[in-house]
Amino acid sequence: MWLLSYILPVVRLYLVGVKVLIYQLFNKPFTLPALPRRKGRVAIVTGGAKGLGYETSRHLASLGMHVIIAGNEDEEGLAAVKKIHQETIQEKVEFMYLDLASLKSVRQFVRRFESRGLPLHVLVNNAGVMLVPEQVTEDGFELHFGLNYLGHFLLTNLLLDALKNSGRSGSCSRVVTVSSATHYGGCLSLNDLQGRSCYSPHGAYSQSKLALVLLTYHLQERLQGQGDAVTANAVDPGMVDTALYEHLCRPAQMAKRPVAKLLFRTPNEGASTAIYAAASPELEGVGGLYLYNGRKTESSAVSYDKRLQTQLWAKSCDLVGLQKA
Numbered sequence: 001m002w003l004l005s006y007i008l009p010v011v012r013l014y015l016v017g018v019k020v021l022i023y024q025l026f027n028k029p030f031t032l033p034a035l036p037r038r039k040g041r042v043a044i045v046t047g048g049a050k051g052l053g054y055e056t057s058r059h060l061a062s063l064g065m066h067v068i069i070a071g072n073e074d075e076e077g078l079a080a081v082k083k084i085h086q087e088t089i090q091e092k093v094e095f096m097y098l099d100l101a102s103l104k105s106v107r108q109f110v111r112r113f114e115s116r117g118l119p120l121h122v123l124v125n126n127a128g129v130m131l132v133p134e135q136v137t138e139d140g141f142e143l144h145f146g147l148n149y150l151g152h153f154l155l156t157n158l159l160l161d162a163l164k165n166s167g168r169s170g171s172c173s174r175v176v177t178v179s180s181a182t183h184y185g186g187c188l189s190l191n192d193l194q195g196r197s198c199y200s201p202h203g204a205y206s207q208s209k210l211a212l213v214l215l216t217y218h219l220q221e222r223l224q225g226q227g228d229a230v231t232a233n234a235v236d237p238g239m240v241d242t243a244l245y246e247h248l249c250r251p252a253q254m255a256k257r258p259v260a261k262l263l264f265r266t267p268n269e270g271a272s273t274a275i276y277a278a279a280s281p282e283l284e285g286v287g288g289l290y291l292y293n294g295r296k297t298e299s300s301a302v303s304y305d306k307r308l309q310t311q312l313w314a315k316s317c318d319l320v321g322l323q324k325a
């Protein structure tokens with residue numbers, strides 16, 4: 001029984017991976033249309049120092065946005081800022097420390113951001129880890145769940161007022177959350193969000209990415225219900241050659257290298273859907289979508305379960321100590 005609970009998520013994750021690779025073999029990557037200048041707009045990109053986040057930050061900066069790279073590695077963050085400065089000649093790119101595996105750090109980050117008195121037009125929830133060995137966050141949450149999902153849940157909630165105050169009808173603020181095709185193989189058990197009954201890194205990663213889609217849909221419904229000028233969309237970058245795969249086991253690493261060369265997207269290609277969701281005029285006022293390769297796509301059936309969305313939201317509020325209202 002234990003073996004089955006461990007192996008099933010592995011099989012599901014690899015099957016999803018194969019499906020994505022077949023799609024990528026036969027379909028061209030999404031080409032970003034020319035986007036309008038966005039001078040005066042402010043964006044926060046979590047994990048914006050490398051991989052998809054870096055490409056997203058660079059592109060938003062090239063549109064004239066003030067980009068704040070939020071990450072947990074100072075040196076890498078400052079190097080990314082320097083590189084973007086050189087490439088885009090955009091002065092308004094900066095790094096701010098944020099460790100999503102610490103709720104205290106998330107709260108400190110938001111306080112520091114608020115003390116600046118800046119508006120906030122775009123929040124890209126991009127940072128993430130995949131298939132890390134079993135470990136917990138500072139607050140005792142399973143790492144995939146705590147960092148990929150719960151850290152972003154708290155961050156988004158604490159930044160909502162800034163997003164609402166900066167959005168206008170015809171120029172909504174945007175929350176863009178980076179999920180993954182692995183969410184299709186994800187299961188979410190509200191009674192065992194930490195995977196304590198049987199831990200599987202594959203199951204934990206897929207669950208965290210499913211939780212982000214559930215969060216996006218519920219958030220969009222709440223924002224729409226309150227008439228706020230903020231939209232929320234989830235994006236799926238496809239399979240992209242980044243450091244995210246560093247925790248694959250050795251045989252999988254060896255198999256991945258040649259496959260990645262042939263079939264994976266580049267970080268620039270992979271980031272295009274997130275950039276599109278963050279800045280495209282076509283998506284003005286449009287929320288509640290799962291976007292893949294630049295297009296609206298059906299997410300998994302369970303992600304549309306409104307009861308589950310509401311229950312997860314309530315449970316997440318409890319876990320991070322937020323009021324449920």
Ligand SMILES: NC(=O)c1ccc[n+]([C@@H]2O[C@H](COP(=O)([O-])OP(=O)(O)OC[C@H]3O[C@@H](n4cnc5c(N)ncnc54)[C@H](O)[C@@H]3O)[C@@H](O)[C@H]2O)c1
Nearest residue numbers: 047051052072099100101126127128180239240242243244
């Ligand atoms: N690469 C892919 O094939 C792929 C596929 C689907 C989804 N994604 C998602 O895309 C997002 C970006 O991943 P990537 O491929 O660029 O990987 P990456 O490893 O290159 O980047 C991950 C980023 O997250 C940051 N990060 C990690 N732990 C953090 C913490 N505790 N606090 C703050 N930031 C932290 C890292 O510093 C890094 O900047 C992730 O959410 C990932 O799940 C990637």
